C-alpha cells in the first residue's frame with residue numbers, strides 16, 4: 661500500500677462511525693473476497709491458499725456466499741471453489757477407505773482416524789492454514805495501526821482521532837502494543853482518549869438505564885443515550901459490520 665493512501669484511508673475512516681481499524685480491516689477483507697469472486701476463482705495460487713485452510717473461517721465463508729448471492733444473484737464462483745475442496749477431501753478419504761478394506765488390523769482404524777483428523781485440521785498446510793481473508797485483514801490491521809501510532813502525536817491527526825469514535829478494546833490493546841514498540845509518544849494519547857470516551861459512554865449508559873426506571877420513564881432519551889448500549893457492545897466486542 662502507498663504511504664499517502666494509508667494515511668488518507670485512516671483519516672477517512674476516523675470520520676466514519678465506529679472503530680476506524682475495525683472498519684479498515686473489514687473493508688480489506690471484503691475487497692479481498694470480492695477480488696476472488698471477480699477475477700480469481702480460477703487462479704491456481706488463490707485456490708491453493710484456500711485449500712490450505714479448507715476454505716474460510718465461518719465469518720468469511722458465509723460472507724463470500726452472501727456477497728456472490730447479493731451482487732450476482734448466483735453461486736457459480738462459490739460452487740467452483742467448493743467443488744475443488746470437496747474433490748480433495750473425497751480423494752483423501754477414499755484413499756484411507758480403500759486401505760482399510762485391504763488391510764485387516766486392529767490398530768488400523770485408530771491410525772486412520774488420527775491421519776484423517778490431521779489432514780482435515782486447519783493447519784494441514786504446515787501452519788499456512790489460516791483463513792486467507794483473515795490473514796489479509798490481519799496484515800492490513802497491523803499496517804494501519806503502525807501508521808496510526810506513528811502519526812498520532814501530529815496535531816491534525818490527533819484532533820481527528822479525538823473527535824472520532826475511537827478504537828474498540830481489541831484494537832486499543834493492539835495499538836498500545838505497537839505504540840509502545842514504535843512510538844511511545846502515542847501511548848498517552850491512546851489512553852487519554854479512551855478514558856474520555858469511556859467516561860462519556862458511562863454517562864450515557866447511566867442515563868439510558870436511569871430513564872428505564874419508574875420515576876424517569878417519561879423522560880425523552882437523546883440519540884446518543886439510545887445508542888449507548890450498542891456502542892458499549894461495539895467497544896468490547898468490536899464493530900459487527902462497520903463496512904457493509
Ligand SMILES: [Zn+2]
Pocket residue numbers: 679680681682683827828829830831898899
Ligand atoms: Zn476495532
Ligand SMILES: [Zn+2]
Pocket residue numbers: 716717718719720721791792793794795
Ligand atoms: Zn476469516
